Amino acid sequence: MPKSVSSQPAAPAGPASVPRVGFVSLGCPKALVDSERILTQLRAEGYAIAPDYQGADLVVVNTCGFIDAAVEESLDAIGEALAENGRVIVTGCLGAKGDIVKQTHPRVLAVTGPHALDDVMQAVHTHLAKPHDPYTDLVPAQGIKLTPRHYAYLKIAEGCNHRCSFCIIPSMRGDLVSRDIGEVMQEAENLVRAGVKELLVISQDTSAYGVDVKYRAGFWQGRPLKTRMHDLARALGELGVWVRLHYVYPYPHVDEIISLMAAGKILPYLDVPLQHASTRILKLMKRPASAENNLARIENWRTTCPDITLRSTFIVGFPGETEQEFEELLDFLRAAQLDRVGCFAYSPVEGATANALPDAVPEEVKRERLARFMELQAEISAEKLQHKVGQTLTVLVDGIEEGQALARSSADAPEIDGVVYVERAPDLKPGDFCEVRVTRAGEHDLWARQVKV
16 A cells, blocks of 8 residues: 555454454645544554555545645545555545545545544444454554654644635644643653654644643643643653654744753754745735744844754745746845755645736746756755764664665754765664764765764
């Protein structure tokens, strides 16, 4: 199965009557957490998890529906599951986009939207009888995870209060709903006890955590904690593992978080989706802040925490974007000197208000601007990484290939940032921390040798 649970150990073989569910998980880390919760509930109720289509009584496909390419991938995955198994339940963001699933694949058993655990389980119960007397103690406290054992995503909220013109997430996932801080901390503790070495904090807008509940107090280990990002980050920093923050809007209160980074409480890493630098384009996007404010804030962050790694994403070719406004974006890149950057050519998303904006940028211009953008950022990245040659870094090992370790430093989030290749590391294994000295650098990755302690 593509992007399935095949990397996780299958449930032990039991009686032939034990119903088995296959699972395909697509999309972003937030969708991955939804998949983990569904899998955990399935196992808690006594269902076995099948590692392939043939061994499954039915298949659940958790879809993505944000951009056209994701829609196509999700529809293809549903089609494959139907062809290989025939009994398919669909959940996730694509399920919130009208009748597209049923129109394309009318044979699916049921369709639900995102973060719809109860609806998914109801559909499973309808089409595959719930086992009798489940042994809930067979399910570990941290639940079933799709990530490697040494890191996990910690989702702290659902939905978003912003109405960015290029985005349809609020229409699929609703407004911001923050999780109880005590519940979040208990989940984090369970993960750490299970061997997790890195917690990746995610939501659609992590810096808005608690706004919807007016930062009300919760409780963890008998003490009160306010439902807000700073209090959560500070508490997570007490667990003795790496804590990495993603999807943080550059609000003024984020400055408090930088102080925690400078003090070594959480990783000096911030994922801030800036999207553009032109004031006019940002207004058309309905994004907060401006390029000038962001540059000043970045400078202040680096003054407070010189080791901070800043990651961001941008969109080029947004409707109406002129060559001059694109050059403004390139100038911003040169001035900001961001460490990690992703970029996308604007793609119309069905239901997004940006589709109605005039002066669409031709596809060939989008591609040309994307290439120029990435060429400049590659130069910036290569120069910044070159300065790390000779430095000693702490890295976390993700895997071993042909005698070298694939690891990450505090500057590298899994699957989206660079890799530190640790040469001649026969004794290392996934989940190990080790000290390395950087020997050379590329545009995005580093090569290093282990420092024997």
